Amino acid sequence: MKLYFAPGACSLAPHIVAREAGIPLDLVKVDLTTHRLADGSDYYDINPRGYVPALELDDHALLTETAAVVPYLADLRPASGLAPPAGTMQRVRFHQWLTFIATELHKGFVPLWHPETARSTVVAATRKLRLRFDDLESHLDRQDYLLGKDFSAADAYAFAILSWTAVLRIDMAGYPAITAYLQRIAARPAVQAALQAEGLLRAAA
Ligand SMILES: N[C@@H](CCC(=O)N[C@@H](CS)C(=O)NCC(=O)O)C(=O)O
Structure with a gap:
């Protein structure tokens, strides 16, 4: 399986889930400014929507949408406990959180990434x-x-998105529980490995 990703983007969520579940992935980096891969090929030829994450399965089927890719990976390894079993109330809660993260958090950040966004927006x-x-x-x-x-796996998605508060310098002083939550997740070995692989950890001095 191949994961098309950009460092620190929402694609960090399926990347973490795969590592937590012990699923080997080929990581393919996408430059989201040019929409090209390192070899110069056009990412739109792979994912016409142009965004990451995209998960290419071994039969070349392409899966997109973080809130779908994350449970897909978790369900490949039920014993990992990363997703509650289908048919349970916890499973409903799991999808409730994935949707909340996708629509209320992930998309809520979008205007903040664009320098041309009006101040009032x-x-x-x-x-x-x-x-x-x-x-x-x-x-x-x-x-x-x-x-x-x-x-x-919902926490992996929340971690990827909420980590943007640091990049965007959003003051989180009023949110000690969220801050502790992000630190707790960041300390997980699989998360450290994903951050390292994406080049997001500073080399030790
Ligand atoms: N609907 C998609 C949106 C993914 C998305 O917004 N990806 C961003 C990075 S976090 C991206 O690739 N932006 C570049 C672009 O849209 O060209 C999902 O939920 O996975």
């Missing part, structure tokens, strides 16, 4: 994100992970 988008952070903060104040005491 940045203010409105940040205000909306903070409302979502407030909600998440009270949830994570009561439990270590989104689904309870155990890490799941």
Whole structure:
């Protein structure tokens, strides 16, 4: 399987899940400015939508949409416990979180990435994100992970997206539970390995 990714993008979520589940992946880096691969080939020829993540299966089928790719990978290794079994209420909660992350957090950040976004739009988008952070903060104040005491694939997605607060220098001082949550996830060996592979860890001095 091949994962088309960009360092620190939402593709970090399936990357972490694959490492947590012990699924080997070929990582293929996409330059999201030029939409080209390292060998110069046009990424639009692989994924006409132009975005990452895209997961190419061994039969060359292409899967996109983080909220679909993440559970797909988790379900390949049920014993990993990264996704609750189908038909359970926890599974419903799992999809509820994946959708919340995709639509309320992931897409909520989009205006903040573009330098040309009007100041008023940045203010409105940040205000909306903070409302979502407030909600998440009270949830994570009561439990270590989104689904309870155990890490799941939804946490990998939340980690990838919430890590953007550091890159965008969003003040998280009012969110100690979210901050501790991100630190807890960052400390996981599989997460460290994914960050290392994406070139996101500073080399030790
Ligand atoms: N609907 C897609 C959106 C993925 C997405 O927004 N990817 C961003 C990086 S986090 C991207 O590749 N942007 C570049 C582009 O759209 O050309 C998903 O949920 O996976």
